[in-house]
Amino acid sequence: MLTVVTEILTDAPAASDDGADERGLVAAAARGEVRAFESLYRRHAGRVHGVIARLVGNQGARAEDLTQEAFVRAWQALPAFRFESAFSTWLHRLAVNTALMEMRSRRSRPQDDGDSDEEVFDLLGSTDSAGHTTALTMDLERAVATLPPRARAVLVLYDVEGWKHEEIAAELGMAVGSSKAQLHRARGLLRERLGGHA
Secondary structure (H helix, E strand, C coil): CHHHHHHHHCCCCCCCCCHHHHHHHHHHHHCCCHHHHHHHHHHHHHHHHHHHHHHCCCCHHHHHHHHHHHHHHHHHHHHHCCCCCCHHHHHHHHHHHHHHHHHHHHHCCCCCCCCCHHHHHHHCCCCCCCCHHHHHHHHHHHHHHCCCHHHHHHHHHHHHCCCCHHHHHHHHCCCHHHHHHHHHHHHHHHHHHHHHHC
């Protein structure tokens, strides 16, 4: 199951990162050069959007807004970037944190979204003209979107993004054991929802 989740949910890697080219773009963007930042945006927007979309349950407009917010935060924080890690790692972590902060704030207020788990369940099992693999990918994405938010966050961060339970626990404000339990719960729910495909 882990392999299937990772293979299906992982985005294609960002455009090739010529180390020196990327470093030069980051340095130029940190100095305020908008064109350099636009190039960085084009290189990394797909992956950033992908992880945010999975974290928020593939809610399109919400994922778009959070992607934009992540890049605004990156632009603001870029002058302090010290090249202690790869830019893509730093940006990816900032994007995840942006989504997680928004998810925490939503937990503290009443839900007013029109999207419900039942509506997403109606789409499970649908087929398309592209074939079984594409249908399975769509089913898996939809099934992940229906998971409870904390279970979904743990699943995406652990199985797709490769975080350790200690990192997830610290980021989500839970015990390491709770992170492991949420992962187990998420995988079990996915098996149920995917039925014979799991």
